[in-house]
Amino acid sequence: MEAGRTDPVTYDGSWERKGRSTATAAVAGLLGIGFVYFQGQSILLIVFIVVSSLHHQLAEFSGDFLERLTGIAQSHKAAIWSAVAFSQYLFMLVPTLWLVKRWHSSDVGRYIRMQKTSVPAVLLAVVSVAVFLPANVYLGNLFMRILRIPENLIRAGTEIITARSTPELVFLVAEVALTPAICEEVFFRGFAQRTLERSVGAGSVWIMGITFGLFHMRPLGLLTLSAIGIALGYFYYRSGSIIPSMAAHFTNNLLVVLFYSRSPQIAGFSAALERISLPWTGITLVFSATTIYLFHLATRSARPGTSTEFTAPD
Amino acid sequence: MALGDLFDRLFRLIGKTYPRILAVALVIFLPISVVFVAMTHHFCSDAADMVQEMSARADYPGSPAPPGVFGRLLSAGIILFTGYLFLLLGLIAATVGVTLLACSEMSEQPLSWREAFAAAFGARFLRVCGQILLQSVIVIGVMCVPILSVALIRVSGWFGLLAAIVIPCAICLVTKLILEWAFTTPVIVWEQAGVLDSFGRSSSLVRGRWWRVFGILLLLSLILQFAISIVTTPLNFVAMWGYVSKIFQMVGMRRNTTPDPRFAADLIRSLGMGFGIVVSVSQLLAVTVSPLIRSVLYFDLRARRGEFLSTSTPESPALPV
Numbered sequence: 001m002e003a004g005r006t007d008p009v010t011y012d013g014s015w016e017r018k019g020r021s022t023a024t025a026a027v028a029g030l031l032g033i034g035f036v037y038f039q040g041q042s043i044l045l046i047v048f049i050v051v052s053s054l055h056h057q058l059a060e061f062s063g064d065f066l067e068r069l070t071g072i073a074q075s076h077k078a079a080i081w082s083a084v085a086f087s088q089y090l091f092m093l094v095p096t097l098w099l100v101k102r103w104h105s106s107d108v109g110r111y112i113r114m115q116k117t118s119v120p121a122v123l124l125a126v127v128s129v130a131v132f133l134p135a136n137v138y139l140g141n142l143f144m145r146i147l148r149i150p151e152n153l154i155r156a157g158t159e160i161i162t163a164r165s166t167p168e169l170v171f172l173v174a175e176v177a178l179t180p181a182i183c184e185e186v187f188f189r190g191f192a193q194r195t196l197e198r199s200v201g202a203g204s205v206w207i208m209g210i211t212f213g214l215f216h217m218r219p220l221g222l223l224t225l226s227a228i229g230i231a232l233g234y235f236y237y238r239s240g241s242i243i244p245s246m247a248a249h250f251t252n253n254l255l256v257v258l259f260y261s262r263s264p265q266i267a268g269f270s271a272a273l274e275r276i277s278l279p280w281t282g283i284t285l286v287f288s289a290t291t292i293y294l295f296h297l298a299t300r301s302a303r304p305g306t307s308t309e310f311t312a313p314d
Numbered sequence: 315m316a317l318g319d320l321f322d323r324l325f326r327l328i329g330k331t332y333p334r335i336l337a338v339a340l341v342i343f344l345p346i347s348v349v350f351v352a353m354t355h356h357f358c359s360d361a362a363d364m365v366q367e368m369s370a371r372a373d374y375p376g377s378p379a380p381p382g383v384f385g386r387l388l389s390a391g392i393i394l395f396t397g398y399l400f401l402l403l404g405l406i407a408a409t410v411g412v413t414l415l416a417c418s419e420m421s422e423q424p425l426s427w428r429e430a431f432a433a434a435f436g437a438r439f440l441r442v443c444g445q446i447l448l449q450s451v452i453v454i455g456v457m458c459v460p461i462l463s464v465a466l467i468r469v470s471g472w473f474g475l476l477a478a479i480v481i482p483c484a485i486c487l488v489t490k491l492i493l494e495w496a497f498t499t500p501v502i503v504w505e506q507a508g509v510l511d512s513f514g515r516s517s518s519l520v521r522g523r524w525w526r527v528f529g530i531l532l533l534l535s536l537i538l539q540f541a542i543s544i545v546t547t548p549l550n551f552v553a554m555w556g557y558v559s560k561i562f563q564m565v566g567m568r569r570n571t572t573p574d575p576r577f578a579a580d581l582i583r584s585l586g587m588g589f590g591i592v593v594s595v596s597q598l599l600a601v602t603v604s605p606l607i608r609s610v611l612y613f614d615l616r617a618r619r620g621e622f623l624s625t626s627t628p629e630s631p632a633l634p635v
Contacts (some may be wrong), residue, residue, distance in 0.1 A: 024325035028318075035540040056573060103318075153565050214544050219551035 009110050017101035025103055026196035026204075033095045034215060035188065040091035044083040052079035070156040077160060077168075081175040088183040096187045100125050104195065112190030117241035120298045125235045125244035126251045128291035129228065131284050135226050137274065138281040143220050163261045172257045181250035188212050188229070189236040189245050198239065205233040228252060231292065238299045315614050320376070320530065324610050327509040328603070331419050337427040339602050346404030347598070349588030353397030358586025360390040366579035380427065390448060397590075406442055408435045408601045410503055414438070416609035417504040441587045444509045449495055453488050460484045494520050494529055500612040519615040527611065534607045542599045546592070553591040556584035 015025050053076075072078070097108055105111040144154060161176060163169035188208055196204040212229030213222050235244040315323065331520045364386060418425045463477035497519055498512040506567035507515055520527050551558065616622065 018318070018320060018324040020327060023329075024322045027325060028321045031537045031541050034544070050536070147562075149557070149562055150565050153562065217544070218546050219548040222548050249451055306362070 009105050009107055011104060012106055013100075013102055013104040014103070016151050021199065023199040025033070026192050026199075029096075029099050029103070029195070030211065031100065033092060036095060037087060037091040041084065041087035041255045044087045044090075045080065048079040048083035049076050051077050064128075070159045071262075073109065073156065073160050080160060081122050081172065085175045085179045088179050089210045092187050094185040096191045099192055103198055112186055112239060113196060113236070113242045114190070115241050117239045117243050118298060121235075121239050121241075121295060122244050122247050122296055124241075124291050124295040126250040128288050128295060129231065129248040129252045130255060131227070131251070131256070131288040131291060132231075133259070134284040135281050135288070136228075137259070138276055141219070141274065158260050161260050163257065169257070169261055173254060177250050177253035178258050179212060180253060181246050184212075185236075185242055185246045185249055185282070188215075189233060189288070190242050193233055193236060202237065205230060209233045234292070235295065238296060240299075244295075315617075317530065317533075317634050320610060320614065324534075324606060327416060327419060327606055327610060329414055331606075332359050333604070334415055334427040334430070335412050335602050336424075337599055338415065338434065340410045341427075341431055342411060342596050343594070343601065346400050347590075347594035350397045350401045350594055352594075353400075353592035355586035357390050357394040357397070358582050358584075358587045358589070360386060361392075361430075362579040362583035364390075365401050365582060366576060367614065369576075371430075373615060377453050401593070403443075405597060405601055406446065407439055408598075410434045410438050410442055411607050412602060412605040413500055413609055414505040416606045417500060417612070420609060420613050421504075438503050438506070441507075441509050441512070442499055444504060444511070445498050445512055448509060448513075449492075449498075453491065456484055456488055456491070458631060465551035490524075493531070496520070496527065496531060497608060497612045497615070499631075500584055500609050504612075519619070522613065523618065526562070530611060531607070535604075538600065538603055538607070542596055545599065548597055549595055550592045553595070554585075557581065560584050 003141030015022075028221070035309055100108050100111050109115070145150075160170065164171045188211070191209040193204045196207060200207070209230030209232070210226045212232070216222075216225050218225065232245040232249055236242055364383065411430040414433055415425055415427070415430045418430075460477055460481040463473050463480050467477065467572040494517040497515055497516040501512040501519075502506050502509070503517045505515070558574070564577065564581075
């Protein structure tokens with residue numbers, strides 16, 4: 001823990017009173033809530049899909065296995081995303097807030113750093129993540145080409161995130177962009193990174209960033225997800241507020257939804273991104289890194305030795 | 315200790331001992347894993363060759379069976395069984411070494427990884443093997459009753475009624491026994507008890523605290539499996555890449571393409587090495603943590619019986635560090 005920082009948070013939770021290790025709390029909470037979330041989500045998915053099947057008359061899908069699977073996924077898209085969103089609130093957000101209150105502090109908002117920060121910091125976090133999207137798309141396409149993943153499999157996988165109408169786009173933005181920006185940020189940054197930070201300091205940014213990538217269980221996306229996780233963790237750590245990382249997370253997911261959208265207004269933008277070349281990807285990466293550096297400068301007031309200092313209790 | 319204290323103790327133990335534990339586990343497990351991977355690869359290659367020959371024969375009905383099919387099947391099965399046996403023996407030895415390291419650390423008598431490795435293959439190893447063998451015989455013996463009842467249903471319908479009663483009873487009995495004997499390994503390794511004594515000693519530790527032990531072991535085992543799955547998902551993807559790429563190829567085939575008969579054989583052949591690596595890695599991770607869970611619980615149960623200090627209470631036992 002960095003010396004000289006004073007934290008107005010009162011550590012009156014049961015874990016704090018018994019003087020236990022905060023690293024243990026972070027790992028135990030991460031694994032315990034993670035386990036509950038994945039199991040709960042699996043159950044909810046089954047329930048929602050069964051209800052959806054009973055409610056809608058299933059159309060007959062023709063074609064090979066993947067084409068039929070794509071059709072089924074399309075017809076159950078609302079049920080699937082509703083189940084995912086419900087499980088994020090029910091099995092991730094609620095247990096996290098409960099655990100923070102029980103184990104660490106009755107002042108949950110202050111503990112997870114739900115506090116205001118400067119507007120330039122939020123804007124720079126958002127811009128740096130937005131500009132990273134071309135590199136994300138380029139790397140994703142590169143992996144698909146090297147590994148020779150079939151086009152029909154990629155189409156089946158992206159069908160679940162493709163909006164084909166404006167109401168569907170609004171729905172996907174709420175489920176895919178807004179929900180994880182709240183729930184995952186509170187869980188990964190607000191609880192896990194915040195608690196681990198008290199033992200290992202800035203190292204928590206790297207550890208939680210990679211953990212964020214691993215938790216998504218997408219081997220092909222591990223590199224980019226971990227990079228985004230580290231960036232989000234850095235925004236949280238550096239600014240002393242969860243707002244920049246929430247805003248950046250929302251922006252990243254929103255752009256992904258827009259990218260896969262079939263809206264004619266966005267089709268041109270998506271097509272341009274698909275064709276982006278390596279030099280332009282390099283330029284956007286440099287721009288992203290520059291924006292992060294500007295963020296670093298803009299959040300200088302939240303660094304140790306200023307008015308927002310805190311002391312570690314352990 | 316409360317559940318939080320157990321977590322805390324466990325993680326502190328992991329933090330203090332993990333490099334030594336990893337050293338013991340790797341030195342024991344790595345050579346055995348190499349043998350296991352080679353054997354699964356050999357098995358899958360044999361199976362793939364047989365599938366290829368059978369599909370080639372299918373194009374020529376009436377052609378004689380290739381010589382020694384059953385012999386080859388049997389030898390492939392023996393090879394796979396031997397591989398699993400090696401893996402099991404390696405797991406037992408690693409468990410003995412890790413348990414010894416954990417218990418010595420808990421008792422403030424830390425051992426080096428070399429000392430733990432040297433002790434992993436001695437009398438303790440043989441006793442743990444004997445305990446596992448005896449426990450397996452008992453459990454299988456108990457489960458034979460419901461299996462027999464189900465098998466005899468055709469003889470008389472009354473066996474169906476018997477099976478309906480016996481199956482849940484057998485499951486409960488097996489669960490009870492497995493839980494009561496959950497601490498035989500730390501008893502053998504740390505107290506150097508005999509095989510039969512270890513069953514009685516473990517049962518006496520669990521007595522009166524069965525539900526607590528059941529709940530904690532179940533919770534920590536589920537969380538451990540979840541953690542292992544998180545960590546190994548990308549590793550598994552890389553290890554099984556040969557198999558996964560074949561699946562992608564199959565998915566990418568156009569609908570009306572005639573499937574190549576060699577494809578099934580290639581699929582089986584690509585499975586062998588990756589499967590061996592996946593199993594080895596996940597077992598290696600499990601063997602470095604699971605014995606620690608039992609060791610911490612073992613000392614907690616002993617403390618609750620007042621075996622350490624006369625002034626300790628079950629709620630706040632004075633455990634060794």
